[in-house]
Amino acid sequence: MFARSLRIAVAMGVTLLLASCSVLFGRSIDRPLVYYVRNVTVMADARIPLELIENVDRRVSAAIATTRAPQGAERVVLLVKIDRLGFGEGARRRLAQADFTVTAVSVETGEPVAKGSFRVNGPTDDPRWARQALAEEVAARIRFAFSLTTPRVRKTLPPRTISTRLASEPPPVIVPNVRAAPPRAALVAPQAAPQKPAAPTTQNKVAPPPPREMAAPPVAEVQPPRPAAPAQPARRAADIGKGTPVEQGAVGTIRLRPDCDPAVTADCSASP
Template identity: 75%
Template sequence: MIARSLRFAAAIGLLLVLASCTLLHGRSIDRPLVYYVRNVTVMADARIPLDLIGGIDRRVSAAIAATRAPQGAERVVLLVKIDRLGFGEGARRHLAQAKLTVTATSVETGEPVAQGSFTVNSPTDDSRWVRQALAEEIAARIRFAFSLTTPRIRRAAPPARTISTRLKTDPASLVVPNTSPVPPRAAAAPKAAPQKPVIAAAPVAATPPPPKEMAVPPVAATTQPTSPRAPAQPARRAADIGSGTPVEQGASGTIRLRAECDPAVTSNCTAAP
């Protein structure tokens, strides 16, 4: 009986000590607080997955960076300690559950000014998203408790629209990569004697044919028939010219009956033709 009373008294004393520490070092977070939060640190033991710790730290840090500094607020840093990670009870027995303690410590004095314990449940039991969903729920609870701004989600710019004249019914064009196949590594072969480089002669440009001229019909050379020249005849005197001749008065001339010679002039010419 006495031992039972002693255990009960020890439990009461421990509760009073914890209550005094809470009253001396800070107050419970029962409503949104306004502090100038400068930084956050997430702590846990080796049983807590690292991706859960990193997800909480990344989300709370983004909220701190997006929050505008309130005027005249006390500067604090946050210490988030994950005490337990397990599953819920009753209807939440298949959902992940985390119990954590958040402490706000003053930058000027180094003493805790606010402290609170939270129990957060994951909204899904899908093993692919359970840790990230739980990290988002914990970060949302911390943002609400310390009046932090929810950061905006960056949206990727839509791809630029292009105009194409290809119809939807046309087959898609094939794109052949411009890569040459790499030959397999061949066995080492004996080195051949170096050969002189062959200098390729520059191609000679073909000479264009001369322009064709219009053909002119050939002109046959014509030769004039030449008559045999008569031998020179001596001149006749005017006294020798008789009347009734066809030669005019005062002129000298001869009438040849034959083309070869004139018997009146030439002595060796016969009179008969």
């Protein structure tokens, strides 16, 4: 009877101890919680690779950015601490394994409102993708625990090209890019054995071509000048009488014919 009462008392003490821990550190994460998660911080000691820490932080931050804020939910920030990084047991001895703790801290009060410890195993043992796959497993567990949205993978579409070619036209000919051949090293020609100097031979000198005669420039036909009409002597002032149209003291001539003047030239007839 006493032993049974002692067992009951020990069980109640353990229950009260767990309840006190739950009140002190916040409720444990045993099902998806709904909080307005604002940010995340991933921590670890020097034994954890920095690549794993950065990949977990990047994935959880992307999930927080794509999650719609629930109305009336408490605002919290997440503190993720990677405690251990190793390998599994049994059939998982070649797969990476990580133990980490997630604590949700209230933005208003700064007190922890939820806390949980998790263990995940990597899905592959390929050293090229082991850390990436393990980081995705850690981020997926955090997304599930705090009801975060899984971000979509962005697909890169090829750029659109606008073509004015008609459908009836033949397709354009595409010439592949041919890389230029690398310059080859110059081959060293083998040195020939020295030969005896040959007797000098006279070279036939080619006579220069005879100079060509230049054609004479064309000569324009020159017409002989026409004889000019003899100049008519001027009349003296004493010969000019009164009543003539020539004023006193002026010299002038009046010609009745274009070639000579009968008043001046004796042999010039009056009739043309």
